Amino acid sequence: MKCLLFFFLITVLSTSLHAPVATGAASIGKTIVVNPSGTGDFRSIQEAIDSVPDFNNQWVKIHLASGVYREKVVIGASKTYILLEGEGAQKTSIEWGDYAKDSAGHDTASCATFTSYASNIVVAGITFKNTYDGYNHMTQAVAALISGDKSSVYSCSFIGYQDTLADLFGRHYFKGCYIQGVTDFIFGFGQSIYEGCTISTANSVERPGFVTAQGRGAANDTSGFVFKWCNVTGPQSTYLGRAWGRFSRVIFYKTFMSDIIIPEGWSIWNSHGYENEITYAESECTGPGSNQSGRVKWKKALTNDELRTFTDISYIDNEGWLSKQPQY
Template sequence: MTVLSTSLHVPVATAAASIAKTIVVNRSGTGDFRSVQEAINSVPDYNNQWIKIHLASGSYILLEGEGAQKTSIEWGDYASDSRGHDTASCGTFTSYASNIVVAGITFKNTYDGYSHTKQAVAALIAGDKSSLYSCGFVGYQDTLADLFGRHYFKGCYIQGVTDFIFGLGQSIYEVSTRTCRDSIRVHGSP
């Protein structure tokens, strides 16, 4: 995955900020691009303007969605798999970029950890000053890696079983819901 090398500013935070361009991703081909990665790759290096990436409804394998209940990005990888993935490389969504804003998307790691307890990260956020609004994070173990930096989560839903929020991030979770899924299940039980 390409890391964004852009500097973004939240338009809500300053009245002077405005969106210079909107890119639409739609798997049916009616948008500007069919994949999220193609849209991200189209943003020029060292961009200094606000560019909005809008995702049409649907599930995407690989930033504004049409709502966390309608737009999801899903992947089923886990740490210590046969390909040598670790916590940082098994995530459904990974962002090392600073000043990124994500809204209205659910990031789901579909790996079923009940049979083999492994780290299966839904999202790893490591850049500084990232803001996430009305997003969902769904997984089993280590769902949200709030790894490094200062982040703001507002109106988000976070679901997991074991250590479902972890990391060294200095974050604010405002009116977010954290749910421990199946909390009375013993590891290894059928």
């Protein structure tokens, strides 16, 4: 279903081996202002990103004035240590309408409104929206693709229908975000914690939906999606996830679930025979959708120690990289 161009993983891993270490961690070395009115340093977000030196090792803040930016934005793998800051998700948005057209040479990565391949990236206070008509044409139309290691996202919104957020590769932290979609709208191979986020379905011609499609493919793969103190809601009935990878891993912890959750909770999809290898777990969740009496029999029951392993911040940050980034 998803043409993800696996050579991107090789590129990202290769780049990370040579990634610079920031000097004066968490202090901003330079601020660039983007304003379409012309009163800033640049009118275009992409122009501002392109102005940052390759393999930069000082934090550069790119501040986006309020408004709607109609452009595709890419942070290349060499553009490290960027803080991309809006004036709030209700005021600053980046919007574009594209979808994956494999026969025409397009793919998941190229259709994204926002793409980040660099490590050490912070994004805050921005809405990322794919404006393609996903309601009538359910196909891949990515709002944001994040593939760089040590990436943190605060108070952002991601709006789409299918494959809204490509949590592709790397260790990521999402806090206080809003993510909306219908089919596999949080997907990828990321090793990520979502804390205090609202996960919302959208109205669609396709029923039911799937919140996640996590692609962990081997027993020694450390990736997985952890939803902690989140809220799952919306108008569309949905599964919590389906197994894109044969070792797929998704955990919901202390999360409120409205009555939209399909009683089975999870779908094996194309991974029949690997039920014992898949880690789908729910612990201490609340709300009418958290009733587990109808869940699939192969859903995991994790021990307290196992839960701590995944829900503690050390799951994505055992060396303290988050504390060295600009704080939100």
